[in-house]
Amino acid sequence: MMSSMQTPPTDPLDLDVETFARPVQQRRFASAMEQLAASRRPDASARVFISAAPRTMNNPKWDSWLKQIEGELPGGVEILHYRNTFTDRPYDWSALAGELDGLVVVGKQKRPGSRVYLFGPIARLELRSLIAKKPVLLFGHNLGLIPAIDCKNQVLGPEDAPRLKLIAPKRWKRDSETLQAALHALGAAPTGGEGPRPATAHLAHPFATPPR
Template sequence: MMSTMHATPTDSLDVATFANPVQQRRFATAMKRIAADRAAGNPVRVFISAAPRTMNGPKWDSWLTQITEALPDGVEILHYRNVFNERPYDWRSIVEDLDGLIIVGKQKRPGSRVYLLGPIARLELRSLIARKPVLLYGHNLGLVPVIDCKSQVLAPEEAPRLKLIAPKRWKTDSETLSAALKALDPNAALEEEEAQPLPHLAHPFTAPPQ
């Protein structure tokens, strides 16, 4: 799925999103369903995926603060150090208890909108992308839903990496980001609305039929 998402050769960085309007609407609807289905008082756990080299870098504490401040109040922040510091890394042991994922990729160069994810981060992303809010942390952009990014799988085949490109005209007031943050809000107000058929959570991330 990820190898074909938004991979048309005519794509340009000079857009507000790489998702088409149908994908955006389906994503927003799916996020609203997550918020509406959450029982009052249930905790919201978000895992911040960052490589050890990133977490050991001088900017990590600042980035962690920025990410925390961008999320709704009351979100429980998890990452390698407070989950796997004293036990072996085992993603399967925690993934079903997560409500969202934030990827901190390696920026291609200062100021770039291109971020590189290693094999582990790519697998973490793939495990949640069709079910929960998954966002990229752009060092100069803030949080960007991955659905709005362009993706490309990179070699080697036995341990593929992933390249995510944030749109050049990305704006933080986007409908997709608002919907994703609402889905991660432990105190989101549940709006009364007429029940209507909702797409399966896998569909927001696939192109509509031609």
């Protein structure tokens, strides 16, 4: 006789995976990044915004984290963040987003060594605005840069100001195809060779507001 009890869902932290993205999501992401790389002018520097809450930026390790992020991005990338962008102009993300080539989100680590990162409503909205258009990367303190598409995401309450939780994959590898594609999109445009594969109109949008 079969048991009527259902198998409880697996904790994402227990999954021994290199990515939480489906193969089709990875292919679409790589194709979209190829198109961005091919469209870049060789003499144009990519502009990447580092999104971090004030508490994070006031952490004694902030300068070290910023240096690590800069070191993992392609050379010549222009680094923007709140302290060098909104000093003489009001916060207007919709206007700034159109000027950006990529985004790195720095969340609150659940605990030292954890692969779980928490983000407030503002960071979530910033991420949502670019996730389907440009390279969006999570800064994992012990893991380096990880494309958000490779992470497990969960929208948290409250409903009027949803927050976001990202979980980095357990067996994340820095030589992953998605990361290399994202970094290539932020580097100089390739010269010669074959053109890019046709890119999809948009990427899957995994950070929607939870149903009411």
